[in-house]
Amino acid sequence: MPVPSVSFEFFPPKSLEGSFRLWDCVNTLAPLDPSFVSVTYGAGGTTRKLTHEAVGTIHRTSGLNVAAHLTCVDATRSETLEIANGYADEGVTDIVALRGDAPKGSDKFTPHPDGFASSIELIEALSDNGKFNIRVGAYPEKHPEAADQAADIAFLKRKIDAGATSAITQFFFEADAFFRFRDACAKAGIDAPIIPGILPIENWNGTRKFAAQCGTHIPQVIEDAFYHATRDGTTELLATAIATELCDELLQGGVDHLHFYTLNRPELTRDVCHALGVTPKVRLQNVA
Template identity: 40%
Template sequence: MKIKDLFESHSKTFSFEFFPPKTFTATIDLGINVGQLMRLNPSFISVTYGAGGSTQTSSFDLLDYLQNKMGVISMAHYTCVGASREKIDEDMNYLYERDIHNLMLLRGDPPKGQEQFVHNPNGFNYGSDLVAYVSQQQRFCIGAGAYPEGHVEAANLAQDLQHLKLKVDAGADFLVTQMFFDNDYYFDFVAKARRLGIDVRIIPGIIPITNYSQIQRFAQLSGAKIPEHIHEALKPYQDQPEKIYQIGIDLAIQQSEDLLRRGAPGIHFYTLNKSTATVDIFASLDKKLTV
């Protein structure tokens, strides 16, 4: 099933993101985590891969397993950094033949060891280029990324919204946001997008805070601002992982319930391949808000 078809019968969707494990132990852990999360009956799952296409093969293998062995609607992340038309065509055929009909199309990060993007002579230099090319095939449901606080490379949010409109006009069927910690950013962003004529579903993406230093690194890389009240809540306990975990879970529950109460069309959880936090959050949500 295509994710856009879910929207016709589901006013809210709840989805989880994984990445392919790199070690045997990580593979075992992922299997346990996936099993726990599948009991929550997610609307769909997504699987990422590393910068520059690294771990793409294991990502596709994991998608194949989740889609065809576990029967969960699965969405493949796919990036155009360094990609040729021939490579894109080959990968699209591979995914489609394995009944993976949902894609998250992104520009992607530079390959490891490369700090800046190199111009792609094949014309795939932006996420909108990839969306336009793949949407012409009329085979896939296409998701794209959105940035409530603006992409780190955009001059300002207004410019970033114009780029977002290009992706939607090119054929994106829905959007999933980068993480954020202040829900006002999300709702202001949605309102501005609507005024520009962006009318597709915009699903908020959240990440549970389970490690204070880690979340600070993520925020710096993504440009997401961590509100001062969150710093104040976490900083005194940064050397107490169990306390950080509980505070982070409580904050994520509050954020999720506020999003749903104010009309968000569901939540996309960045799990970091850890099930316990996501299970604890989802199990604690006010169930009146999840239907």
């Protein structure tokens, strides 16, 4: 079985301790030679400045290809495009273009009066700019706000048609969910790569809450396994096994790239990658 290419998602630090954790995560995973790494925005755009700083620092110091998350939340069109052009000026030309979550305290996304009303408008503007490789989000088990999966896939096609070159999925725990989604996308005429997003389970209770928020189904067998593993103190071993098995099923089904949501805790992701044959490589950096 071929060794997959990989990519990793980080989030920007909000404290000195968080900064050390992020750089430890980057240093631990960089030797695995990822195709790219991405840096998220906080809900409601709350970490916009921190994201920009983290993207620039990782780009300058690690030699990694960095993809910056960019959302439509709480900013005018000109402000959003100014951020994007700032990235391009720093040599960062990969963007993960998202609508973004509602600000804390709001129950739905409301566009800024002078902002982008949807991710499609943002993608079109970035595409017209001509500087960027644009990635977007996708939902194997339907976006919580979508009427049904057919509507969700139709919206994804509009994002691809607007200029996106690939999609990264929300995390899921059943390979068949991804395969059904991939086949439905192909049937709808989507030919851009769809990259499965993998979440190694660092915190079981936190993962359950996150899954409920984004509509990810947790199979009963995983629920039962974590009940027993929590009692026995073997959750880390179980999490590694579950993520590795899921990735192996995806690779056997023709997937050649895996995107890992690290939560800035690299050990489980590193161990899963090693199990899949993704091992450290010697990386040469240009030192200014």
